[in-house]
């Protein structure tokens with residue numbers, strides 16, 4: 001394929017190292033694709049235990065976010081093939097989803113921890129932030145002291161997710177089974 005609009009065809013472009021959840025399809029924002037909002041698309045491969053301690057801790061974004069959890073069984077597209085835990089609101093109300101689900105996160109709405117508890121069939125995760133750059137503010141004070149102690153706050157810090165892949169290797173270095 002060649003043509004003057006080829007730049008609009010975004011293909012698989014993973015970072016040169018493995019990711020905690022599974023193969024990364026692509027991650028981009030307006031810095032890499034001018035005019036584009038933030039998108040992050042990856043697989044989640046089977047696991048028995050959560051891959052993250054606690055999960056992605058409570059945080060909010062300046063823009064609305066969509067967290068798309070997409071099951072891959074064509075005979076039962078409703079089934080996610082996984083159990084994903086997510087807490088919603090400052091009271092951290094807990095939900096567990098097992099079906100293909102899009103979670104809408106309004107601007108400035110606190111959400112997390114987000115943590116896939118187990119996965120029996122690979123599924124696809126698509127994160128959309130409806131802004132040209134990913135913004136993020138964490139709320140560690142909503143977690144217990146014990147939970148806070150188990151997380152690496154050098155990694156989970158405000159705006160870290162807008163730094164692209166550059167922050168991931170150290171984080172990934174702690175994963176033993178991949």
Ligand SMILES: [Zn+2]
Pocket residue numbers: 059060061065105111
């Ligand atoms: Zn979020």
